[in-house]
Amino acid sequence: MTADTDHAEIESLLGAYALDAVDPEEAARVGRHLETCPRCRAEVDSAHEVAGRLGTSARVDDAEPLPPGLWDRIAGGLGAPAERAPGPMPGLGGPPEGVGRVAEISHARTRRAGRWASLVAAAAAVAAIAVLGVGLANTSTQLDQARRALSGRGDTGAVRAAMATPARRLVRMDSAEGAQLAEFVVLPDGQGYLVSSSMPSLPSDETYQLWALIGGQPISVGLLGSRPDQAAFTLASTSQASALAVTVEPAGGVTTPDRSPVAKGNLA
Amino acid sequence: MKVPPEPAPGERGDAQLVVAVARCRQDALAEVYRRHGPAVFALARRVTGDPSAAEDVTQEVFLKLWNAPDRFDAARGSLRSFLLAQSHSRSVDLVRSRAARSRREENDARATANAAYDLEREVWDLAVADQVREAMATLPTEERSAIELAYYEGYTYREVAAILSQPEGTVKSRIRSGLRRMRGSLAESGVRDR
Numbered sequence: 001m002t003a004d005t006d007h008a009e010i011e012s013l014l015g016a017y018a019l020d021a022v023d024p025e026e027a028a029r030v031g032r033h034l035e036t037c038p039r040c041r042a043e044v045d046s047a048h049e050v051a052g053r054l055g056t057s058a059r060v061d062d063a064e065p066l067p068p069g070l071w072d073r074i075a076g077g078l079g080a081p082a083e084r085a086p087g088p089m090p091g092l093g094g095p096p097e098g099v100g101r102v103a104e105i106s107h108a109r110t111r112r113a114g115r116w117a118s119l120v121a122a123a124a125a126v127a128a129i130a131v132l133g134v135g136l137a138n139t140s141t142q143l144d145q146a147r148r149a150l151s152g153r154g155d156t157g158a159v160r161a162a163m164a165t166p167a168r169r170l171v172r173m174d175s176a177e178g179a180q181l182a183e184f185v186v187l188p189d190g191q192g193y194l195v196s197s198s199m200p201s202l203p204s205d206e207t208y209q210l211w212a213l214i215g216g217q218p219i220s221v222g223l224l225g226s227r228p229d230q231a232a233f234t235l236a237s238t239s240q241a242s243a244l245a246v247t248v249e250p251a252g253g254v255t256t257p258d259r260s261p262v263a264k265g266n267l268a
Numbered sequence: 269m270k271v272p273p274e275p276a277p278g279e280r281g282d283a284q285l286v287v288a289v290a291r292c293r294q295d296a297l298a299e300v301y302r303r304h305g306p307a308v309f310a311l312a313r314r315v316t317g318d319p320s321a322a323e324d325v326t327q328e329v330f331l332k333l334w335n336a337p338d339r340f341d342a343a344r345g346s347l348r349s350f351l352l353a354q355s356h357s358r359s360v361d362l363v364r365s366r367a368a369r370s371r372r373e374e375n376d377a378r379a380t381a382n383a384a385y386d387l388e389r390e391v392w393d394l395a396v397a398d399q400v401r402e403a404m405a406t407l408p409t410e411e412r413s414a415i416e417l418a419y420y421e422g423y424t425y426r427e428v429a430a431i432l433s434q435p436e437g438t439v440k441s442r443i444r445s446g447l448r449r450m451r452g453s454l455a456e457s458g459v460r461d462r
Contacts, residue, residue, distance in 0.1 A: 012437070012441060013440065015440070015444030015446070015447045016425040016444070019356075019415070019443060020360040020418075021418035021419075021424045021425045021428070022424060022425065041344075045344045046451055047447045047448075048345055048353045049346065049451070050447050051352065051353065051419060051447070052345075052346065052349030052352045052353065053400045053403075053450075054400065054415070054419050055349075055352035055419075056307050056352070056400070065306070066306055066326075067319065070305075070309070070323050070327065071298065071305070073323070074326075074327050074330045074331065075294065075298070077331055078297070078331070078334055234295040
């Protein structure tokens with residue numbers, strides 16, 4: 001086979017290759033070819049874009065939410081690659097990118113709005129912004145892993161540093177009866193930490209879950225585990241979140257809160 | 269079928285997110301998950317037909333992004349397509365190894381597919397984005413069926429050829445020409461990712 005016919009043969013496979021519809025031997029052949037042929041590479045990239053649209057069309061949107069707890073499984077397996085140092089997140093934190101998505105999330109949650117609306121009755125309607133929830137799996141089984149993953153962010157040093165930051169805000173979390181159950185500190189950039197907690201330990205099949213109230217809608221920020229002692233999280237723009245709330249949920253958490261909060265605190 | 273177009277605004281945000289992921293920002297990964305996790309999961313479930321397998325695939329896709337974020341090259345395409353391509357590839361692997369285990373008979377597949385393969389049911393029961401639906405509608409039926417069987421059902425082009433009783437070479441080129449045609453009509457209708 002000459003180089004030309006070989007190239008033609010490879011080319012004819014590009015569409016099927018982009019859809020993973022070739023045999024393993026063919027996939028290997030095409031893969032090798034792509035390393036040296038920008039033109040074929042571009043065609044496959046382009047076909048992947050089209051396939052991506054097909055993939056999006058398979059989505060069944062709000063009717064089929066992500067399985068609860070899946071994010072926590074993912075977050076629990078992250079660890080912290082040693083060769084990569086934690087650093088600041090560039091240019092993130094709110095409009096314009098996040099707006100559409102959170103609006104969608106909010107929309108999906110309007111069912112629950114009634115029960116939660118009273119929490120933020122005083123808060124004026126605010127534009128939806130992105131909340132970067134950190135799945136901070138502080139459950140007993142994942143505690144060590146979570147601590148590793150959060151090196152320098154969830155430890156007491158970081159909390160002390162946060163407490164010493166002039167523009168920090170303290171959020172006192174009270175029960176419905178007005179007893180203080182926990183305290184968070186939130187920095188101007190949205191980084192937040194659990195400072196103290198007197199929330200009672202939960203059975204191992206339950207977890208505390210932290211929510212931010214944005215425009216009257218609860219948006220999950222992350223899980224605090226069954227015995228919260230330390231936690232770090234990020235709100236993309238604290239000025240837009242009016243309150244924090246904590247619920248008790250099944251281990252793994254939920255995407256929309258079913259139960260009334262056990263503790264809440266105003267951010268404003 | 270040239271280079272990918274200029275990224276839409278959301279894609280620029282995605283590229284920033286990946287930079288943040290590369291700096292071990294777990295909250296950036298969480299945002300990627302929030303944006304694209306539903307599509308990654310839905311596609312895996314569609315292909316595997318198995319929600320718990322789809323969870324495994326989704327977890328793998330996001331762990332891979334966490335561990336090797338530099339494998340995403342914004343110059344080559346959108347993050348969503350990148351993640352969906354991986355979701356698809358892993359899902360297809362699962363379906364094929366499952367098929368190998370159960371010795372899925374080609375004849376069975378052909379008989380079932382011929383009897384049950386219903387374009388209307390298979391495709392239109394999905395919440396298909398309008399422009400994608402329109403782009404699909406512009407395809408000749410043969411191209412459309414070949415692409416759907418390969419993409420949504422995870423068949424190889426050889427299997428598709430057997431199912432549709434068509435020559436392998438024909439199916440191969442129909443998949444390719446169909447994708448190129450869709451690319452054209454999506455570009456025309458100005459569809460951007462997300």
